[in-house]
Amino acid sequence: MKITAEIAVNDGTLYKVEHESTFTKTLMKVNVFIPKVIKQSEKIPFILYLSGLTCTPDNASEKSMIIYFASLKNLAVVLPDTSPRGAGIEGEDDNWDFGTGAGFYVDSINKPWNENYNMYSYINTEIFQLINDNFPIIDTSKCGITGHSMGGYGAIMMHLRNEGKFKSCSAFAPISNPSIVPWGEKCFGNYLGNDKTKWEEYDPCCLIKKINKDRKGDILIHVGDKDVFNYRDNQLRCENLVEASKGTNWEIDLNVVKGYDHSYYFVSSFMKDHIEWHYNRLNK
């Protein structure tokens, strides 16, 4: 792991990191924020923030205010990238909603993507190893996961698939039922192939019904009622997750907020609520 920049922010430090990934077989960038730590002897929890389509680790670091609100609660923040970059696959840069910047947090099984597009294992395994090995101040057993849009889907999906791994989960405008919307159909179809039973393994609306029936949980979601990807394009379908959760032990705390769109202005406006949600559950 190489630290390429060390930036003072909100009394703490943002580390820009690069490392060779075994899962994507490419150089991956990660941003890691460490707040000002009062007691050096204590390890601190962290928030794993998964970004949306087209984003690098920098977008949310600069615009979401997650660093500011995390710093107030003495939480670290880890912001991975959204796909391999420069894998050298033909067509990888042709679409903004597929390929580069659009890894969709799955392990690809379809050629030619399966060599590099393994963002599920990259996030779920390698990011945790990277933090364990290089940032001993962070307690990786105390992780809250969140994200925006494709990253909101990623956060919910990761949480549902990994019982006990994440202590809290929230999402901003998540793609909640990817199997039945254009963004998901494009990415799942290319990365996972035509067998839709494979898609169900990553779709929050399918997962919430299939996972351990005794498992309880709650997920905080905000989405704007002027989010064009929701009300116009029907890409998000947050209501479907509420519907799918009926009859389970899961509480989906869906807040449709008036006037807000899909941008970081929306994300930053509700970041305080999300950080408090995670803080309360991480410190139980």
Add this chain to the structure above:
Amino acid sequence: MKITAEIAVNDGTLYKVEHESTFTKTLMKVNVFIPKVIKQSEKIPFILYLSGLTCTPDNASEKSMIIYFASLKNLAVVLPDTSPRGAGIEGEDDNWDFGTGAGFYVDSINKPWNENYNMYSYINTEIFQLINDNFPIIDTSKCGITGHSMGGYGAIMMHLRNEGKFKSCSAFAPISNPSIVPWGEKCFGNYLGNDKTKWEEYDPCCLIKKINKDRKGDILIHVGDKDVFNYRDNQLRCENLVEASKGTNWEIDLNVVKGYDHSYYFVSSFMKDHIEWHYNRLNK
């Protein structure tokens, strides 16, 4: 004036505005944030934020956290652009630190720039007219002025030149003595010509000694000790303003903050302090 976007953020609204300027003879963009107003009968003060080299109104709107902290104090925020754009002058787009994105907040007297590059009057006159005519909720007699880098210089210079116009002034990493540093020499030389007495009319270190001797004031400044434009390139010279203020009634509250650079990570980290500085003076 045309509103091109209306974005919900931090309980208020960010208006993206375009208007034809009589001073720059170009279409100018401005961002205006109006917080959630409780008492509709009361006008509210505003912060005028001048941006740095290369910036549009969007950079600070997205990254400086000024909207968040202003919203907490019920302050409006006005964010103008940093130069005319598309004036059609040969060479206007050739440099990042001169021409487009680098109006340097002066009224040019040198051809060919004097037709359009009149950012001093644009900010000092036209922006106030625009707000008066279109945002009656804002009390333009209650303005605090601030800015970053070139905009920090602009804020201090505007405040010193206009007794009584601004109720408070602060700056982030301001170019404090532009007459003697490369950025200032390039812009002043081109916009104002070779007669350096013309440059002094815009240089905070010259102005603070020459203005009304009885006039009192205070200016809050933060600058990072890892700001390469300061410690390496000597472009800022904030200490020169402290030195120039000796023997005057002006207090320059210069804070050299450890570890911080020149980026919006730095600006956002001290925005809370600056908004409180303005709030206290605007509500006297």
